[in-house]
Amino acid sequence: MTRRARDDDAKQARRADILQAARRLFLSDERQLPSVARIAEAAGLAKGTVYLYFATKEEIFIALLDEEFSNLLTAIGEAFKPSAVATEQVQAVIARMVDYLDEHPEFLSLDALAYSVLEQNLPEQVVRTFKLNLTRRLTLAGQLLDATLGLQAGRGTQLLLRSYALIRGLWQTLDYPAPLQALLSDPAFSVIRPPFRDELAASLQEYWRGALTPA
């Protein structure tokens, strides 16, 4: 039997264990949420224990996604360097986003299930809270952007939201499950199979250039 998590720290640790197990399993079979039984097993816990920390399976994954969003936006916030010129700031932000996403492949995979699977099976209040967190973080990062680049109030948030849309769309367009990759190795498909990271960087560059260029 597992050592009991009595105090708050131990409980946080246990919760983190579950999230970690869920993340690991999800990564090994993207596009499908692993069963609670597997998560519990991977975390070395009984099924029932998982439900002491999360009300439903989907809450595990929305928590994971929430965490990742937080990390991403924090990373973006840290990309700004006070003294740099605007162009460099933008480059830094884009580079930071690209790096983060590259290092966290589970983020976009999970995000791709948010619309069709997670939000579908989650009580509305939970989705609302998730969206609220997201909105707050997005707004904060947007304000930082406004200040740094001297943008009109709210414009930074708008840019981030549109960038996010571009990112998630690009992922879903360019990510293929392993078995399909083999089938698409024919040159006929090369136009729809550019490397994700490069395409992401290039697309973001183009979008931000257009967004910051006076019409």
Place this chain on the structure above:
Amino acid sequence: MTRRARDDDAKQARRADILQAARRLFLSDERQLPSVARIAEAAGLAKGTVYLYFATKEEIFIALLDEEFSNLLTAIGEAFKPSAVATEQVQAVIARMVDYLDEHPEFLSLDALAYSVLEQNLPEQVVRTFKLNLTRRLTLAGQLLDATLGLQAGRGTQLLLRSYALIRGLWQTLDYPAPLQALLSDPAFSVIRPPFRDELAASLQEYWRGALTPA
């Protein structure tokens, strides 16, 4: 028992009936594929009959999506006017895309399930064929774009692919199921709830401007 479809025309008609029923049902409850039983009922057929025309449920919807893609790219192709200047051509293309998507709400809803649901439950060969069709149409439209705007070979396709990514990401970011909309009516959420059509048009403008502006 329904009148039997003996010749090819009758078969095509029956197939179309099924697609039409599926489309209608899907529209009434986006984010979830209707069951085969309901599709069959809506088409006035028995469940088994549906399987004479489509090997799996997902094939129905991938066929629907394929059809829509074809229509969209055809519409884009028709947007070009030989004599117009480049800027106007771009405007026309964007306007055509926005209009098409506005008139075909099922397209993006269905597209949003492609990554997580459709491709998941489809034999690889079927996905491959779908992707092949898509690639061909995209390439053709891209070539037209190259010619019209005097772009480097392949650049038009690239622009279209990136635009598509932006569009699908934007949809998933801004579309909310009805019950959630009520919960997000608070002004706190206004930044993540701009009207889709406006946001789409503005984002595409920005992206294309950036893409066509020399770095």
Place this chain on the structure above:
Amino acid sequence: MTRRARDDDAKQARRADILQAARRLFLSDERQLPSVARIAEAAGLAKGTVYLYFATKEEIFIALLDEEFSNLLTAIGEAFKPSAVATEQVQAVIARMVDYLDEHPEFLSLDALAYSVLEQNLPEQVVRTFKLNLTRRLTLAGQLLDATLGLQAGRGTQLLLRSYALIRGLWQTLDYPAPLQALLSDPAFSVIRPPFRDELAASLQEYWRGALTPA
């Protein structure tokens, strides 16, 4: 694979098979409804097939109970002999009830779950329909009683309802699961363990005598 039930007769037969399997299993472990898996297995069908004939597990058993009620009240109806005198009619009715219950041990066992298990887990409309059937049959039998014994309108139904209460209460008071019977074999318990059939007959006699004796 089982032969398919195409026409209505075959379907009725299949439904009856399921009911029969459920009855048999229930009898072998009263006080607990068998699982659908076991019922299906006992009927030689797949689980899903059971659900083609009954919407929920409880509906199987309420159907069984409904059937038994119908049989019991039919039996009572048949107990009347046109030419007999009142006292004999009453004796005949009581004897018929006692005999029926003796021959159908599953009836009272199941009835004992109606209040606490069946009605609990059944949609209200189903319970309503069941009660409606019951009321109708009870009323019909009651009217027959009124006519035969020259009772005031409605009195026969009342007598039947009260008799039913006495019967079901007696069963729950005197029926013990096998393992408990051994433990209660001590003479100390003899007062609470008279043979059910005798006690039932005697109690009904007393009740009806009192009910038909002017105060």
Place this chain on the structure above:
Amino acid sequence: MTRRARDDDAKQARRADILQAARRLFLSDERQLPSVARIAEAAGLAKGTVYLYFATKEEIFIALLDEEFSNLLTAIGEAFKPSAVATEQVQAVIARMVDYLDEHPEFLSLDALAYSVLEQNLPEQVVRTFKLNLTRRLTLAGQLLDATLGLQAGRGTQLLLRSYALIRGLWQTLDYPAPLQALLSDPAFSVIRPPFRDELAASLQEYWRGALTPA
């Protein structure tokens, strides 16, 4: 942490707290035993603590039922008035039973679960002890009845047992959960919905009259 119950008095008090909490919760949702978690919470204790006083959840409720039986039979015993005539004695006993049951709605609700739920999940020895207590009390009250009414030895107990059967059967036949009541408000159902108290009194009158009338 709650103050520890060291001496016997304190322990008895804690036990009583648990019973009281269980009774209150059960009353608010008849037909279903409240969970141990809720009972513990309502008693201001931890779940584990409940198990220091009762071996299983059902033991809590069988203890409650035992208590109620004791009270009922005590009440019956107190109904006898030395100098009254037989008929009045009987009336007094019936009236006392009706009053007690009217004042203690949890008794019959709980009793209705005894056969199907409580005895099911209880170790046989516990059931045996419960039955033994019941038998003793019943016998005592029965003897009192024998003496008072000049009955043959054992007859009083028999009358009480049969009355109890009538009572519990009547309750289960006439008690409906709130949502069902609305559905049964149609006059079509009036025959199966007489007021419990009236029906109880009338039925008991009839039964006792019959039982005390020479055949």
Place this chain on the structure above:
DNA sequence: TATGAATGAGTTTTCATTCAT
């Protein structure tokens, strides 16, 4: 061709009870 009866895999969640602290 058309039908629709039959199949059966697959998974979440609750909650009484235990036992480490």
Place this chain on the structure above:
DNA sequence: AATGAATGAAAACTCATTCAT
């Protein structure tokens, strides 16, 4: 004695797909 974290058994139901008729 008290706590409450951990356990894990248990089962209903859906629905895509098959195939006998």
